[in-house]
Amino acid sequence: MRQTEGLLFTAEMYGVQLDQLAAALGVGEARARTIAHRWRGQRYAESARLGPGGPWTWVTRAGLAACGLRYTAGPPALGRLAHIRAVTAVRLALEAAPGYVAGGGYWRSERRLRARMGGRVGLRQHIPDGEVHWPDSAAVAWAGECWAIEAELTPKTTSRTVAIMRELLTRTGDYGCPAAEIVAGGPPRHARVIYLCAPAARPTVARAREALGSPGARVEIRLLPPGAELPSPVPRRGAASRQATP
Amino acid sequence: MIWRWLRLVAVRGALRLLGRVLRAAVVAALVIAAAPASLVAAIGAALAWLRGWPPARLYRAALWCLPMVAVWLVATAIATRSASGVAVAPYHAWLSLWHGAHPASPAAFAAIAPVAIPVGLAAGGLAWAYRIRSMGTGTGGLSPDAAVSFDLRQWRHQARSARARIAAPGAIPLTTRDGSLGAGAVIRTVGHPGGPIASIPYPRMRSHQVVIGTTGTGKTTLLLRLWAGFMATALRRHAAGQGRLPLLVVLDCKGGADARRIADRARRALRLAGARSTAIWPDEASLSLWALPPAQLTTTLVDLIEHGTGAAAYYADVMEAVVGLAVEAPGGPPASAADFLARLDPGWLTMAYSSGEHEAELALVRSAGRQTGDIALRFRTLLRRLGGGLDGPGGFGDADAWYCILEGTAEISVAEAQARAIVDILASYATAGRQDREILLAVDEFSAVSRRLPVWQLYERARSLGLAVQVSAQSWEGLATDEDERYRIAATADGGIWLLRTPHPEPVAALAGTRKVTETTRQLTGRIAVWSHRGTSRLRLDPVVDPALIRALDVGQAGYIFRGGVTYLQVKRLVTVPAAVTPAATSPGPATPATPPQADTEHPPAPAPAPSPARAPHRLPDASSLLDDAFGAEPAP
Numbered sequence: 001m002r003q004t005e006g007l008l009f010t011a012e013m014y015g016v017q018l019d020q021l022a023a024a025l026g027v028g029e030a031r032a033r034t035i036a037h038r039w040r041g042q043r044y045a046e047s048a049r050l051g052p053g054g055p056w057t058w059v060t061r062a063g064l065a066a067c068g069l070r071y072t073a074g075p076p077a078l079g080r081l082a083h084i085r086a087v088t089a090v091r092l093a094l095e096a097a098p099g100y101v102a103g104g105g106y107w108r109s110e111r112r113l114r115a116r117m118g119g120r121v122g123l124r125q126h127i128p129d130g131e132v133h134w135p136d137s138a139a140v141a142w143a144g145e146c147w148a149i150e151a152e153l154t155p156k157t158t159s160r161t162v163a164i165m166r167e168l169l170t171r172t173g174d175y176g177c178p179a180a181e182i183v184a185g186g187p188p189r190h191a192r193v194i195y196l197c198a199p200a201a202r203p204t205v206a207r208a209r210e211a212l213g214s215p216g217a218r219v220e221i222r223l224l225p226p227g228a229e230l231p232s233p234v235p236r237r238g239a240a241s242r243q244a245t246p
Numbered sequence: 247m248i249w250r251w252l253r254l255v256a257v258r259g260a261l262r263l264l265g266r267v268l269r270a271a272v273v274a275a276l277v278i279a280a281a282p283a284s285l286v287a288a289i290g291a292a293l294a295w296l297r298g299w300p301p302a303r304l305y306r307a308a309l310w311c312l313p314m315v316a317v318w319l320v321a322t323a324i325a326t327r328s329a330s331g332v333a334v335a336p337y338h339a340w341l342s343l344w345h346g347a348h349p350a351s352p353a354a355f356a357a358i359a360p361v362a363i364p365v366g367l368a369a370g371g372l373a374w375a376y377r378i379r380s381m382g383t384g385t386g387g388l389s390p391d392a393a394v395s396f397d398l399r400q401w402r403h404q405a406r407s408a409r410a411r412i413a414a415p416g417a418i419p420l421t422t423r424d425g426s427l428g429a430g431a432v433i434r435t436v437g438h439p440g441g442p443i444a445s446i447p448y449p450r451m452r453s454h455q456v457v458i459g460t461t462g463t464g465k466t467t468l469l470l471r472l473w474a475g476f477m478a479t480a481l482r483r484h485a486a487g488q489g490r491l492p493l494l495v496v497l498d499c500k501g502g503a504d505a506r507r508i509a510d511r512a513r514r515a516l517r518l519a520g521a522r523s524t525a526i527w528p529d530e531a532s533l534s535l536w537a538l539p540p541a542q543l544t545t546t547l548v549d550l551i552e553h554g555t556g557a558a559a560y561y562a563d564v565m566e567a568v569v570g571l572a573v574e575a576p577g578g579p580p581a582s583a584a585d586f587l588a589r590l591d592p593g594w595l596t597m598a599y600s601s602g603e604h605e606a607e608l609a610l611v612r613s614a615g616r617q618t619g620d621i622a623l624r625f626r627t628l629l630r631r632l633g634g635g636l637d638g639p640g641g642f643g644d645a646d647a648w649y650c651i652l653e654g655t656a657e658i659s660v661a662e663a664q665a666r667a668i669v670d671i672l673a674s675y676a677t678a679g680r681q682d683r684e685i686l687l688a689v690d691e692f693s694a695v696s697r698r699l700p701v702w703q704l705y706e707r708a709r710s711l712g713l714a715v716q717v718s719a720q721s722w723e724g725l726a727t728d729e730d731e732r733y734r735i736a737a738t739a740d741g742g743i744w745l746l747r748t749p750h751p752e753p754v755a756a757l758a759g760t761r762k763v764t765e766t767t768r769q770l771t772g773r774i775a776v777w778s779h780r781g782t783s784r785l786r787l788d789p790v791v792d793p794a795l796i797r798a799l800d801v802g803q804a805g806y807i808f809r810g811g812v813t814y815l816q817v818k819r820l821v822t823v824p825a826a827v828t829p830a831a832t833s834p835g836p837a838t839p840a841t842p843p844q845a846d847t848e849h850p851p852a853p854a855p856a857p858s859p860a861r862a863p864h865r866l867p868d869a870s871s872l873l874d875d876a877f878g879a880e881p882a883p
Contacts, residue, residue, distance in 0.1 A: 140869075217866070220873055222876075
């Protein structure tokens with residue numbers, strides 16, 4: 001059962017690195033490697049070393065079909081590895097918090113949101129990196145809310161960040177929802193937006209929140225959890241020795 | 247003398263009565279003698295009457311029984327080992343029914359069944375055809391109006407059967423095996439081949455069509471069915487290498503909340519048909535007017551602005567010149583509305599053309615300098631009213647289907663400009679050369695916004711571009727602004743005309759033409775007048791489409807007119823995934839996740855319901871404890 005959840009987790013996040021897969025499964029890295037190997041044997045997943053750090057695992061078409069997910073299969077895009085890792089770290093950190101379990105929070109991934117949008121339609125819309133839904137009956141103060149999650153590794157311009165914040169805070173309809181649901185001036189979909197920033201991006205996000213005025217009170221800013229960044233590439237021995245040679 | 251005459255009359259009457267009794271007795275004897283076959287014939291004819299079947303259906307059923315007869319004959323040949331045994335087998339089976347060890351027993355009926363069933367079905371078909379023929383020509387029934395009652399009753403039976411046929415899930419596929427579009431179940435045909443399923447060959451969807459039906463008659467259901475069928479069939483053809491990818495563009499020229507509800511239904515229907523994406527313009531997607539070729543962009547921009555004749559013509563010329571200068575500036579065409587507006591400035595234009603190679607243009611800029619500000623003001627106003635829907639990014643190639651909502655009811659002038667611009671963008675897309683799509687342009691109530699682009703012009707233009715146009719309207723009058731245009735549109739609908747209930751169907755019905763029918767007059771006889779079966783028959787021309795029938799069509803019933811024939815059908819409604827309940831209507835909280843169209847896993851385990859008004863944004867409960875646990879405290883600035 002735990003492995004099934006791990007497969008679904010991997011599918012929802014586009015792909016995960018080995019250490020994060022181990023954390024998601026609640027096992028050590030050696031055991032996670034074995035599980036990933038088993039998935040490969042069942043043709044449910046593929047693994048490869050796509051960048052610095054451990055190997056990445058992603059779910060194949062057969063695996064997505066087994067999970068009942070209609071996403072486009074493929075390895076995570078190389079240009080998005082850092083971002084995907086950061087978002088996965090955010091999800092893992094949030095799901096590990098006692099309040100998350102107590103509140104029965106549900107993570108709705110960016111991949112799911114994009115799948116709902118379908119194709120290239122709605123290019124003008126910004127899709128958050130994830131949504132967290134809190135059931136109405138949860139024993140937490142924020143029960144019934146829907147949060148937008150944004151992971152910021154690199155700073156954008158303040159105006160762009162303001163525009164994204166404003167869009168997230170004023171959106172009324174679901175992503176890919178019937179047009180009739182999008183009601184101008186209706187109640188907002190996201191009760192609050194949670195920004196998880198790398199230290200470099202935090203000042204821009206903070207400035208953007210200030211620029212928003214009173215709606216900025218619904219924006220929470222935190223630093224990305226430890227281990228959210230991709231490990232720095234280890235220089236090859238030869239290269240290191242060449243650098244060291246005067 | 248009188249008594250003799252009376253006796254003669256009495257004898258003649260008695261003989262006539264005797265003759266009739268004898269004839270009835272002979273017929274009854276024949277029916278009883280052929281009991282198994284006559285029983286099947288009676289059942290077949292009764293079923294055909296009850297279900298409104300055509301006689302051909304009974305004939306086909308009889309033909310389908312022939313393999314059974316062949317098997318029976320072969321079995322008999324093997325058992326008797328003689329050809330004569332096979333020849334007399336039916337007679338022996340019939341004989342044993344009456345004179346066997348167990349006459350009229352189930353076993354005896356089973357023995358005669360292989361012969362009796364096909365013969366009975368064929369006889370029932372003949373009898374039913376005779377009945378229909380006699381009622382159609384007016385020779386049957388006790389009175390002349392019996393034919394009318396018979397026809398109405400048969401229509402009810404046929405409609406009931408059609409409704410039953412479409413009720414079964416999957417009974418009417420979007421695409422039939424021969425690559426046609428399944429639209430619904432046939433109620434009745436005149437001049438068209440019959441059959442249980444009303445299917446439209448795909449090439450007709452690539453021709454112009456007209457749909458007319460008032461509100462609440464099932465027009466939207468029919469349109470959704472046709473659009474989904476077009477999408478499914480074209481995708482199937484494309485997958486088989488027989489055609490290009492489809493592109494459906496719908497212009498809903500009424501706008502409002504209804505249009506958005508229909509857009510939602512269309513999106514779900516098209517998704518079921520295989521469309522990966524349906525763009526809803528301008529709510530969720532945008533098009534770029536600025537992607538038009540510069541020359542076309544100039545024409546379109548000028549046409550978007552209303553200008554009159556006389557003195558205004560001079561102003562229109564100046565405007566065209568200034569717009570041309572702004573669009574065809576040496577640095578390239580404008581990329582956005584803001585870019586274009588920035589160019590409508592004498593300073594900008596002078597700078598753009600001051601390279602020394604554009605003296606003529608510079609002279610033009612100088613002479614139009616005084617009007618440039620006014621032109622900029624008009625375009626600023628227009629582009630602000632048009633909104634961001636035409637300011638990109640995006641193009642028709644981005645989606646499988648586009649549902650464009652034009653606010654033709656609320657803001658006619660804006661909708662007119664939008665319609666003009668969208669058609670120009672689509673025409674440009676179709677002629678770009680790189681497009682490899684089979685395009686169907688469906689316009690609903692286009693006459694509401696066709697002041698600047700008459701529908702017939704759209705028709706002609708689409709024809710030259712290889713686009714199929716489907717025009718729909720609530721009435722004949724709504725098809726176009728004047729009678730000539732209406733006839734031009736209807737007469738060039740090569741793909742057929744769909745007619746739903748409408749109060750004035752006569753002009754369209756007349757387009758279907760006439761057919762020859764036999765009309766019979768009947769004499770009244772006797773002091774107490776009764777209609778005899780004596781009279782005369784003659785041929786007369788009857789309209790193929792009965793306007794009275796069109797006026798009486800029920801919801802979901804339609805007549806499809808094509809090449810002098812009509813098929814009445816019950817349109818099969820597409821069953822799509824139900825729409826999510828709009829939370830705004832029930833509670834003021836944020837939107838809950840929409841009901842997913844895909845797998846069950848799309849559902850969150852506990853979808854976030856709407857928060858109560860108490861949780862207004864400015865009074866959000868404190869969630870910092872959770873965030874601090876997960877990510878640590880908020881960093882200091």
